[in-house]
Amino acid sequence: xxVALSTVLMVMDHKYDNLASLRAGLSLIVYxxxxxxxxxxxxxxxxxxxxxxxxxxxxxxxxLHTQQLMQKVQMQKLAALExxxxxxxxxxxxxxxxxxxxxxxxxxxxxxxxxxxQIVVNKGELHDIYPGQPLLDAKGVMGQIVHAGPYTSTxxxxxxxxxxxxxxxxxxxxxxxxxxxxxxxxxxxxxxPNNADIRPGDLLxxxxxxxxxxxxxxxxxxxxxxxxxxxxxxxxxxTPMAELNRSREVLLVWPxxxxxxxxxxxxxxxxxxxxxxxxxxxxxxxxxxxxxDASAAAEAETP
Numbered sequence: 243x244x245v246a247l248s249t250v251l252m253v254m255d256h257k258y259d260n261l262a263s264l265r266a267g268l269s270l271i272v273y274x275x276x277x278x279x280x281x282x283x284x285x286x287x288x289x290x291x292x293x294x295x296x297x298x299x300x301x302x303x304x305x306l307h308t309q310q311l312m313q314k315v316q317m318q319k320l321a322a323l324e325x326x327x328x329x330x331x332x333x334x335x336x337x338x339x340x341x342x343x344x345x346x347x348x349x350x351x352x353x354x355x356x357x358x359x360q361i362v363v364n365k366g367e368l369h370d371i372y373p374g375q376p377l378l379d380a381k382g383v384m385g386q387i388v389h390a391g392p393y394t395s396t397x398x399x400x401x402x403x404x405x406x407x408x409x410x411x412x413x414x415x416x417x418x419x420x421x422x423x424x425x426x427x428x429x430x431x432x433x434x435p436n437n438a439d440i441r442p443g444d445l446l447x448x449x450x451x452x453x454x455x456x457x458x459x460x461x462x463x464x465x466x467x468x469x470x471x472x473x474x475x476x477x478x479x480x481t482p483m484a485e486l487n488r489s490r491e492v493l494l495v496w497p498x499x500x501x502x503x504x505x506x507x508x509x510x511x512x513x514x515x516x517x518x519x520x521x522x523x524x525x526x527x528x529x530x531x532x533x534x535d536a537s538a539a540a541e542a543e544t545p
Contacts, residue, residue: 329491332380342456343499345369349490350394359385359402359426363492366393371494374454378493382460382483383407383448387494399486400461401426409461410449414439417449420461420480426487429462431478436469438476446480456497 333346345365353360365371367390375387377397385399398405405422409431416438420429434440444464450457462480469476 326491329380329489333491333493335380343496345371345494347395347492347494349492357403357424359399359405359422359424359486360388361385361397361399363395363397363494364393365494366391366395368392369494370496371395376455376459376495376497378459378495379484379489379491380493381485381489382462383455384482384484384486384489384492386454397492399426400482400484401429401486407455407461408449408451409446410457411440411464412445412447414444416440417451420446423479427481428465429480429482431464431480432475434476434478435474436471436476440464440467440476440478442466453497456495 330346347363347365349361350364351362353362363377371387371390373387373390375390377384377386383400385397385402385405387395388398389396400407400420400422401424402422403424407420408417409420410417416434418431418433420431423430431446442464446461446464448455448457448459448461460483462482464478464480466479467476468478
């Protein structure tokens, strides 16, 4: 009976479309039920997609963060290499300017004793380094070697209290002695007469006296001059030109041994190199020359 009735209704709906309104009403009633039935699957799909998207975004964020850190490290390395390249270029320019035979060395350590201004460089006797050899950076004189080992050497800076260096005022030619004060940024010039022509800003260069430092190297600039009528000498202080507490590359110089350029030769001439580098004389590295006596030199040079 129920089956026959259903068949009749289906035939009538198919031929005359009499049940369209009933079907629309039933679909409206059934739609919320369909949504409720499909809700767990929809929520599950949305939740899974959200987790996947979040995981993907987190992995991408971690990857970008890692790349950023790596790029920062590379930028720091490039900045350090750029600074080192600039310093090396300055050192090479200095070597060509002074015309002396030089060797570039790197600073290895610094003496932590506050009363000793000494450093250790990575060159030694195997590189023909000898005690008393001048030490410079790209800006000026740093000091001299006091001990040379096979592979490393110890140098005393010009600001050490035991160090004295003969200098000359570049503007007037006045010669005197610059003594280490024990302070990294100060030199004392205690042997300048009150009537001497010296003023702040004057450049002090090596005078070449004593045979230890070749002439013409910048040493310091005068910072202050005080004249005391009751004293025989003025109180003069100077600031070293060299970056004593910042330089990592230094120049070791052989005084009196220069690198010279030979005249050009024709193309078909002998295949001798156009640059002739003279090696340091063996006697120059003996280190037998006594250190500069500050008081004696001052008496000899003071008018």
